Amino acid sequence: MSLFVINRYLGDEVTTSEDRSKALLQKLHEQAKDRQQQQRPHSKEKGTPKSNHVEETDKTISTETETSRKTKKRKKKQEEEVKSPSENEQDSQLQEATHIKEKKQTKKKKIIVEEKDESPEHISEHDERSRAEQESSKTEEESRRAEEESSRAKEIEPSGAEVTTSNPNSILLGGFEPKAVEKVLPVLPQWLTQPSFLQKNIKQNLVPIHDIPGLHPKVLKKLEVNKVKDFFPVQAEVIPAVLDSSCHGFLLGKGGYRPSDVCVSAPTGSGKTLAFVIPIVQTLLQRVVCEVRALVVLPTKELAQQVCKVFNTYVDGMGLKVVMIAGQKSFLKEQESLIQKTAFGFSSLADILVCTPGRLVDHIQQTEGFNLRHLRFLVIDEADRMIDSMNQDWLNHVTKAVFRLEAGSPNMLFTRKEPGILTAASSCLHQTPLQKLLFSATLTQNPEKLKQLGLYQPRLFISKQKGNPNDSSETQMEPSISGNFSLPEGLTHYYIPCNLNSKPLILLHFLLSLRFSRVLCFTNSRDASHRLYLLIRSFGGIDVAEFSSRLSPGERKRTLKEFEQGKVQLLVSTDATARGIDIKGVKCIINYDAPQFIRTYVHRVGRTARAGKAGLAFTMLLKVQEKPYFGMLRDAGAPELQRQLVKSECLKQYEQRYEEALSELQKAVKNERAQKRS
Numbered sequence: 001m002s003l004f005v006i007n008r009y010l011g012d013e014v015t016t017s018e019d020r021s022k023a024l025l026q027k028l029h030e031q032a033k034d035r036q037q038q039q040r041p042h043s044k045e046k047g048t049p050k051s052n053h054v055e056e057t058d059k060t061i062s063t064e065t066e067t068s069r070k071t072k073k074r075k076k077k078q079e080e081e082v083k084s085p086s087e088n089e090q091d092s093q094l095q096e097a098t099h100i101k102e103k104k105q106t107k108k109k110k111i112i113v114e115e116k117d118e119s120p121e122h123i124s125e126h127d128e129r130s131r132a133e134q135e136s137s138k139t140e141e142e143s144r145r146a147e148e149e150s151s152r153a154k155e156i157e158p159s160g161a162e163v164t165t166s167n168p169n170s171i172l173l174g175g176f177e178p179k180a181v182e183k184v185l186p187v188l189p190q191w192l193t194q195p196s197f198l199q200k201n202i203k204q205n206l207v208p209i210h211d212i213p214g215l216h217p218k219v220l221k222k223l224e225v226n227k228v229k230d231f232f233p234v235q236a237e238v239i240p241a242v243l244d245s246s247c248h249g250f251l252l253g254k255g256g257y258r259p260s261d262v263c264v265s266a267p268t269g270s271g272k273t274l275a276f277v278i279p280i281v282q283t284l285l286q287r288v289v290c291e292v293r294a295l296v297v298l299p300t301k302e303l304a305q306q307v308c309k310v311f312n313t314y315v316d317g318m319g320l321k322v323v324m325i326a327g328q329k330s331f332l333k334e335q336e337s338l339i340q341k342t343a344f345g346f347s348s349l350a351d352i353l354v355c356t357p358g359r360l361v362d363h364i365q366q367t368e369g370f371n372l373r374h375l376r377f378l379v380i381d382e383a384d385r386m387i388d389s390m391n392q393d394w395l396n397h398v399t400k401a402v403f404r405l406e407a408g409s410p411n412m413l414f415t416r417k418e419p420g421i422l423t424a425a426s427s428c429l430h431q432t433p434l435q436k437l438l439f440s441a442t443l444t445q446n447p448e449k450l451k452q453l454g455l456y457q458p459r460l461f462i463s464k465q466k467g468n469p470n471d472s473s474e475t476q477m478e479p480s481i482s483g484n485f486s487l488p489e490g491l492t493h494y495y496i497p498c499n500l501n502s503k504p505l506i507l508l509h510f511l512l513s514l515r516f517s518r519v520l521c522f523t524n525s526r527d528a529s530h531r532l533y534l535l536i537r538s539f540g541g542i543d544v545a546e547f548s549s550r551l552s553p554g555e556r557k558r559t560l561k562e563f564e565q566g567k568v569q570l571l572v573s574t575d576a577t578a579r580g581i582d583i584k585g586v587k588c589i590i591n592y593d594a595p596q597f598i599r600t601y602v603h604r605v606g607r608t609a610r611a612g613k614a615g616l617a618f619t620m621l622l623k624v625q626e627k628p629y630f631g632m633l634r635d636a637g638a639p640e641l642q643r644q645l646v647k648s649e650c651l652k653q654y655e656q657r658y659e660e661a662l663s664e665l666q667k668a669v670k671n672e673r674a675q676k677r678s
């Protein structure tokens with residue numbers, strides 16, 4: 001029976017499957033029609049005669065197909081009842097095949113319909129279905145692509161190197177992993193890259209004072225009286241440059257234009273002070289009314305005192321007045337030395353004002369009648385240090401005071417205005433220019449820092465570095481931000497390898513055995529200075545003094561004087577004497593504590609080998625300090641330090657006395673603490 005059924009089935013196979021596919025097609029037709037009918041109400045509203053016709057036809061088809069569908073369903077059911085499971089399987093395979101065939105046919109039809117007419121009215125149910133299929137397959141394709149892309153992006157993202165997807169226009173957000181950042185080389189302004197070079201060797205490049213054009217006979221005489229026969233290289237270059245900018249008097253710049261500001265970076269002891277004292281004195285010789293026309297700002301009282309002394313030497317007998325305001329005297333006394341009250345108002349008692357920034361700001365704010373409206377020269381000595389103190393805003397106070405409007409000024413035409421952009425109108429307004437003169441042995445070449453000074457078309461004078469001896473070109477040294485600071489030619493510097501215990505013994509050996517006189521010894525703190533001073537004093541046999549902020553200004557002044565006079569063999573000091581202090585006859589510098597910055601080193605060792613003379617500098621280095629210290633000097637382009645060994649046998653003789661001095665030091669420190677507490 002089953003065999004018969006199978007044969008019958010196999011024999012009927014083709015016709016049956018065809019029937020069934022037709023039935024399936026029919027069914028789909030019906031479904032599509034149903035869907036159309038559901039959508040009809042909307043289209044009816046719009047209602048076109050054409051669409052009505054289509055609807056009627058559809059209806060007829062649908063009633064016909066409904067009857068045939070039912071009959072076929074019944075037939076199918078009967079057949080299935082007699083089929084085995086394997087037959088069912090075969091059947092489903094055939095169904096699949098039919099389905100594919102059907103799809104192909106639909107596709108073909110769709111293409112034909114599309115070719116015929118693309119209007120929605122002509123689109124058959126097949127087309128709709130195939131379109132739906134196509135769309136769904138399209139969506140599938142798109143989602144598959146998106147998945148592919150996202151997985152690709154996921155693969156790329158972790159490396160952080162590639163963030164773009166397959167579409168070159170789209171950017172995948174994220175990728176925050178560290179990437180190699182390209183180094184941006186600093187671009188220095190032209191005035192920094194093309195400076196005027198100064199000869200470094202003083203003795204070989206002396207210029208007779210009479211060879212410098214434009215010097216006033218009175219000034220020449222003054223120089224001769226002070227035994228200055230030749231100018232040092234920095235003076236020979238800078239003095240004519242500043243004088244040139246005031247050749248038409250101090251009221252106008254050369255040709256009526258604003259003069260360029262001047263920046264000078266020359267080694268310690270190269271004579272920078274005279275380089276600004278001489279042109280200022282000569283320019284102000286022409287003045288009629290006493291007003292503050294030159295202002296010199298320095299970082300410490302001692303330096304202000306020193307510069308004031310040099311000015312006083314050169315204005316003596318010239319009718320110019322120099323006043324110092326650095327807190328050496330009481331505020332009231334300083335006010336009295338600055339301003340005088342007359343029947344016509346206040347009058348200035350100073351032509352040249354030498355000051356520290358803090359005290360200057362105090363007088364600008366509090367001294368009645370004090371003004372800077374006639375200021376022609378603003379000298380910033382130790383300029384790099386002064387830039388560091390810019391947070392005190394002293395320069396801003398000075399600039400405001402210079403361009404402050406006179407209350408009830410009768411003639412606004414001659415009122416000084418802060419220069420802005422150069423225009424035809426502004427160039428017609430002639431007024432006294434304010435010229436800035438910057439000096440330092442370690443002038444920063446960092447444009448960011450220099451910008452704070454508001455320089456106008458600056459000119460840079462810089463000492464020539466020792467480069468390739470065969471290279472005579474001007475460009476053998478490349479200025480850099482870190483600064484290639486130069487050391488005095490006459491300086492020989494060494495390092496002494498040591499440990500913490502041997503440090504004081506080495507110092508004693510230098511003073512007692514090697515008999516070094518006028519030794520300036522630097523420590524890194526005032527407590528360290530004080531303890532070392534107490535220790536050496538307890539040891540005995542050495543004239544020792546200390547110099548730090550522990551001392552009053554009067555004590556400091558006396559100490560420096562005694563040191564200069566040779567009454568003190570060893571001066572133990574903090575960095576308070578490291579900058580600018582000019583003490584004649586200092587033969588040897590000892591860095592008991594190694595300086596932390598190259599600038600500090602340059603200024604400390606610069607207290608010797610001044611004015612072209614010879615000098616020695618020693619730095620005591622612990623083993624751990626050696627490598628970073630040499631690196632610091634190398635980076636700054638400083639010549640290599642020579643090694644100076646001190647044999648332990650040389651130190652043995654001091655050990656016993658040193659132990660005693662140490663215990664005395666402990667007692668002295670205890671006593672001082674007790675005194676402080678009480």
Ligand SMILES: Nc1ncnc2c1ncn2[C@@H]1O[C@H](COP(=O)(O)OP(=O)(O)OP(=O)(O)O)[C@@H](O)[C@H]1O
Pocket residue numbers: 227228229230231232235266267268269270271272273274440441579580581582606610611
């Ligand atoms: N033309 C000169 N002839 C002789 N001696 C001079 C001359 N110019 C300066 N000096 C002397 O040289 C020494 C150093 O000068 P000065 O103090 O001006 O140097 P500096 O460059 O300002 O040093 P620092 O950077 O340490 O402040 C001083 O004692 C000064 O008197």
